[in-house]
Amino acid sequence: VKATTIQLRTPYPPGHVNGYLFADSPITIVDPGPAVETTVPTWLAALAAHGLQPRQVEQIVLTHQHWDHLGAAQALRERTGARVLAPPGVRRYVTGFAEAMAAEVAYYTTLMRTHDVPEELTTQALAVFAGIVPYVETSELDAELPHGSQLRVGGHTLTVLARPGHSPTDTVFADLEAGVALVGDHLLEEYPSIVMPPVQAPPVPASALLRSGMPEMLDSLRATERLGLSLALPGHGAPVSDIPAAVARSVEFFRRHDAQILDALARGSATAWGLVLSRDPEPRGADALYKLAATLGALEMLGREGRVEQLGEERGAPRFGRAA
Ligand SMILES: [Zn+2]
Numbered sequence: 001v002k003a004t005t006i007q008l009r010t011p012y013p014p015g016h017v018n019g020y021l022f023a024d025s026p027i028t029i030v031d032p033g034p035a036v037e038t039t040v041p042t043w044l045a046a047l048a049a050h051g052l053q054p055r056q057v058e059q060i061v062l063t064h065q066h067w068d069h070l071g072a073a074q075a076l077r078e079r080t081g082a083r084v085l086a087p088p089g090v091r092r093y094v095t096g097f098a099e100a101m102a103a104e105v106a107y108y109t110t111l112m113r114t115h116d117v118p119e120e121l122t123t124q125a126l127a128v129f130a131g132i133v134p135y136v137e138t139s140e141l142d143a144e145l146p147h148g149s150q151l152r153v154g155g156h157t158l159t160v161l162a163r164p165g166h167s168p169t170d171t172v173f174a175d176l177e178a179g180v181a182l183v184g185d186h187l188l189e190e191y192p193s194i195v196m197p198p199v200q201a202p203p204v205p206a207s208a209l210l211r212s213g214m215p216e217m218l219d220s221l222r223a224t225e226r227l228g229l230s231l232a233l234p235g236h237g238a239p240v241s242d243i244p245a246a247v248a249r250s251v252e253f254f255r256r257h258d259a260q261i262l263d264a265l266a267r268g269s270a271t272a273w274g275l276v277l278s279r280d281p282e283p284r285g286a287d288a289l290y291k292l293a294a295t296l297g298a299l300e301m302l303g304r305e306g307r308v309e310q311l312g313e314e315r316g317a318p319r320f321g322r323a324a
Contacts, residue, residue: 002154003182003233006046008033010068011135014236017068019043020182022154023050026058029082030153030173030182031235034135035071043076054080061145061153062086063184065093065100065169067132069235074139083142085151087162089169091144097136105129107199108289114209115272115296116317121288128286145171158182163224165217166193172224179230183240187224190237192250193217194290195297210318214254214297215304221247254297261298262307262322269311269321272296 006019011034020030021043033039047054057080062070064087073084073094084094092100105126112122145151147162151173158173163186174181185193195217200208224232225247232240240246264270264278276283276291283291299320302308311321 003030004046004050005233005239006033006042008042008072009036009038010034011036012068012132016236018233018235018237020233021046021050022156023052024155026152026154027052027056028059028061028153029057029076029080030061031063031069031184032060032072032076034068035075035137036135039072040075040079043072044079056080057082059153060084061151061173061182062090062094063171063173063182063235064167064186065090066167066185067093067097067136069184070094070139071097071136074137077139084139085143085145086141087160087169087171088144088146091141093136093169094139094141097138098133101129101133103201104199106202107204108197110202110204111197111209112289112292114206114317115292116315117273117288117292121283124284125286125289147171156180161223161227163220164198165195165213165220167196168198168213168216170220172227174227174229176227179228181224181227181229181232183224183232183234185235186220187232187240187243187246187250188234188237189240189246192253194293195254196293197296210296210300210303210310212293212296212300214300217297218251218254218301221250254301257294258298258301261295262302265308265320265322269319271314271317271319272299273317274314275299275320 003020007016022028060082145160149160151158156175161172163170163172166185170186172181172183195213197212229243272295275295309323311319
């Protein structure tokens, strides 16, 4: 596959995001990166290294809704004249990131309060979310890429495949003949992706506040494994050359976490936040939300397996225990 990985700097960990340049027709940028001052010069240098003028770029494709992947879409759209293409759910993040983040902050505030996270930690965690708003410039979205559609990119025909879990809009773009896919943050080589509870519009029923995104993530990983790919190009870090092994590592990581939560519940029933604290007494910043999210993931999977059940409430928060 004639794609070049372009490492783009980001102001938060892990410090880099992978963009991809397809220098053959239709010349395509995948994931332009965050709106920071190094991004556009990095792309201009990459284009020049391939003997390309900015105006030759035809498309900018976005893999999912996260700021570090799409923030510079508008800057590159202006510089190149290329069309911006993304899965349908990404539209609101491209065309109104501040509003989309306000909705996320509102939902995750409700989620954290529901699970009895202290107000101060909730405020701290969500300040991190609000802090990324300046790294995305509002852009037009020129066309949507629905699940199952096909897209020509740099001499390849890519099939668009929805893979929710890491975010609701994660999407894989697969050359099924070549066995190669762009996978965004759905599947990484170096660590399992964070799985986030999908943001829901109010009014949010109580049952929705137990949703974690984990069942979707596991289904998505299995669906990608079934494609039989030989190479996956991820949104961060090194390419994935053994897809079944990378899927297995992620699944095992999640299962180990499930087992740890089940062990913690052997010492007595607890709220989701109580379970977070049993493993880390002082979660800080966005970690308070990420650890709550991971714990809800374990509880949702253990609940589906009939090993954990909800046992009423404590200070209004759902309380969980081992199933009898
Ligand atoms: Zn992401």
